[in-house]
Amino acid sequence: MLDFKNVWKSYKNGVMAVNGIDLHINKGEFVYIVGPSGAGKSTFIKLMYREIVPTKGEILIDGVNLAKIKQRQVPKLRRKIGVVFQDYKLLPKLTVYENVAFALEVIEEHPKVIKKRVMEVLDLVKLKHKARSLPTELSGGEQQRVSIARSICNNPSVVIADEPTGNLDPDSAWSIMEIFDRINDNGTTVVMATHNRDIVNNMKRRVIAIEGGMIVRDEQRGDYGYEA
Amino acid sequence: MFVMSREVITDMKLRTLGRHARESLKNLGRNGWMTFASISAVAVALVLVGLFLSVMMNLNKIAGEIESNVEVRVYIDRTATQAQQDQLKQSLKSIGHVQSIAYQSREKGLKNLINSLGEGNDQSAFSSVKNENPLPDAFILKTEKPEQTITVANQVKTLPYVYKVNYGKGTVEKLFKTVRISRNVGIVLIIGLLFTSIFLIANTIKLTIVARRREIEIMKLVGATNAFVRWPYFLEGLLIGVIGSIIPIILVNVGYKAVYEKFSDAGTYSTFFIKLIPYPTMALYLSLLLVVIGAGIGVWGSVTSIRKFLRV
Ligand SMILES: Nc1ncnc2c1ncn2[C@@H]1O[C@H](COP(=O)(O)OP(=O)(O)OP(=O)(O)O)[C@@H](O)[C@H]1O
Numbered sequence: 001m002l003d004f005k006n007v008w009k010s011y012k013n014g015v016m017a018v019n020g021i022d023l024h025i026n027k028g029e030f031v032y033i034v035g036p037s038g039a040g041k042s043t044f045i046k047l048m049y050r051e052i053v054p055t056k057g058e059i060l061i062d063g064v065n066l067a068k069i070k071q072r073q074v075p076k077l078r079r080k081i082g083v084v085f086q087d088y089k090l091l092p093k094l095t096v097y098e099n100v101a102f103a104l105e106v107i108e109e110h111p112k113v114i115k116k117r118v119m120e121v122l123d124l125v126k127l128k129h130k131a132r133s134l135p136t137e138l139s140g141g142e143q144q145r146v147s148i149a150r151s152i153c154n155n156p157s158v159v160i161a162d163e164p165t166g167n168l169d170p171d172s173a174w175s176i177m178e179i180f181d182r183i184n185d186n187g188t189t190v191v192m193a194t195h196n197r198d199i200v201n202n203m204k205r206r207v208i209a210i211e212g213g214m215i216v217r218d219e220q221r222g223d224y225g226y227e228a
Numbered sequence: 229m230f231v232m233s234r235e236v237i238t239d240m241k242l243r244t245l246g247r248h249a250r251e252s253l254k255n256l257g258r259n260g261w262m263t264f265a266s267i268s269a270v271a272v273a274l275v276l277v278g279l280f281l282s283v284m285m286n287l288n289k290i291a292g293e294i295e296s297n298v299e300v301r302v303y304i305d306r307t308a309t310q311a312q313q314d315q316l317k318q319s320l321k322s323i324g325h326v327q328s329i330a331y332q333s334r335e336k337g338l339k340n341l342i343n344s345l346g347e348g349n350d351q352s353a354f355s356s357v358k359n360e361n362p363l364p365d366a367f368i369l370k371t372e373k374p375e376q377t378i379t380v381a382n383q384v385k386t387l388p389y390v391y392k393v394n395y396g397k398g399t400v401e402k403l404f405k406t407v408r409i410s411r412n413v414g415i416v417l418i419i420g421l422l423f424t425s426i427f428l429i430a431n432t433i434k435l436t437i438v439a440r441r442r443e444i445e446i447m448k449l450v451g452a453t454n455a456f457v458r459w460p461y462f463l464e465g466l467l468i469g470v471i472g473s474i475i476p477i478i479l480v481n482v483g484y485k486a487v488y489e490k491f492s493d494a495g496t497y498s499t500f501f502i503k504l505i506p507y508p509t510m511a512l513y514l515s516l517l518l519v520v521i522g523a524g525i526g527v528w529g530s531v532t533s534i535r536k537f538l539r540v
Pocket residue numbers: 011012013015016017035036037038039040041042043044
């Protein structure tokens with residue numbers, strides 16, 4: 001469902017962040033992207049939801065080439081992809097419920113559907129009881145769970161996460177990982193960039209290591225592989 | 229440019245439009261002072277536009293009326309016999325661009341002159357002139373176009389039995405020059421003011437956009453269309469423009485009504501009387517124009533400020 005064909009990305013300042021990546025990810029897979037700082041993981045993730053476009057090559061999601069689509073087709077693409085960030089990107093003045101509902105409102109979902117779906121995903125991330133809280137009243141792990149709820153409320157076929165546990169203590173990180181696991185069990189593809197060695201080593205999922213913008217390792221049931 | 233794709237507009241649900249309206253009102257309220265400043269700028273610009281338009285439209289009308297009255301007066305040599313006068317008339321007819329020739333006897337000419345100097349005045353003041361009429365007989369020519377009066381007059385001068393040729397050269401030319409200059413000055417002034425208001429509106433809206441950058445980013449990440457993101461800001465600009473046009477419309481309407489009534493009152497007891505464009509016609513034109521211009525600069529201001537924020 002997700003294909004990178006000889007993808008290159010150089011930034012305006014001349015930095016070559018991604019240098020010829022070829023990759024195929026099947027529907028329903030769980031993939032960790034690992035690698036040292038500056039390796040190009042975030043760049044790779046950004047290419048997937050088209051925050052940036054490749055300098056060269058093709059990126060196909062369900063057969064649609066991201067590099068070729070017009071600006072006005074981007075919203076349609078984004079509705080197929082859920083994105084989770086290290087810094088959560090929640091709106092501080094909206095409650096937990098409203099933050100999730102916001103994502104459905106702006107794609108003009110029907111109010112009845114919104115109500116039902118928001119409660120469903122809040123249940124999944126175990127935050128139903130905090131629906132009326134503001135993000136500032138939550139712990140980091142809880143905030144990240146809200147942002148995960150928001151990313152999946154639209155039933156995307158793939159969820160992409162860039163260091164979702166980067167700011168969290170080990171326990172919170174694990175609870176986040178369980179949620180992603182459950183999302184993956186429901187058939188959603190998950191692609192996650194992470195520095196969390198414990199989690200990667202314990203989950204035994206596909207691991208793709210990137211260094212210098214190139215894939216240096218791609219293992220099913222792999223390890224984190226870098227020294228602490 | 230601001231192009232809302234047709235598909236999006238027809239697809240837009242009523243509740244969505246309601247949401248956009250609420251959002252834009254919230255934004256306007258949040259940046260109260262900037263909103264006030266932009267509305268005031270629009271209002272000031274539009275008052276001047278209204279003033280300028282009413283003056284220019286009336287000047288144009290009056291100039292047009294005077295223009296269509298431009299004539300060449302050919303005074304006939306007193307010594308000319310009837311046959312010679314007929315001969316002159318024939319030669320006048322053969323000059324190009326002459327539309328009509330009318331004969332005015334010296335008695336008639338004097339009467340017209342006295343009348344035009346004032347009905348209410350003491351007629352006895354003219355008694356001496358009446359006894360010894362200084363005017364010769366005359367032919368009055370009208371040319372096909374006003375600007376032909378000069379060439380026609382010059383040709384007439386060379387004909388025999390012509391005592392003198394008159395045409396309203398000075399006044400007409402002066403009038404047109406005044407109209408032209410005031411129009412240019414007014415246009416420059418108004419364009420400057422309009423751009424100032426566009427700039428202010430753009431800045432106000434930019435403020436609300438910057439305050440909501442994160443919101444826009446998230447909207448775009450979860451797949452909101454550009455049109456959806458744009459609508460509240462578009463409405464915001466539109467509202468500023470339209471609200472800004474309300475006071476100018478009232479002012480210009482009241483003002484024009486007063487001036488118009490004054491002029492038509494004056495017309496009833498004076499012969500010197502300018503016919504202004506009637507109030508109802510003008511009120512309709514001006515109000516429509518001001519709303520449209522207000523809306524236009526509002527939308528322009530908002531569109532220029534959103535564009536670069538949509539590239540997420
Ligand atoms: N917007 C940008 N403009 C220019 N260069 C950039 C930009 N973003 C990243 N880079 C550069 O591209 C390279 C790859 O960066 P990237 O953020 O993809 O690394 P990363 O693997 O995510 O690192 P980390 O693990 O620290 O998050 C780096 O050298 C970085 O400096």
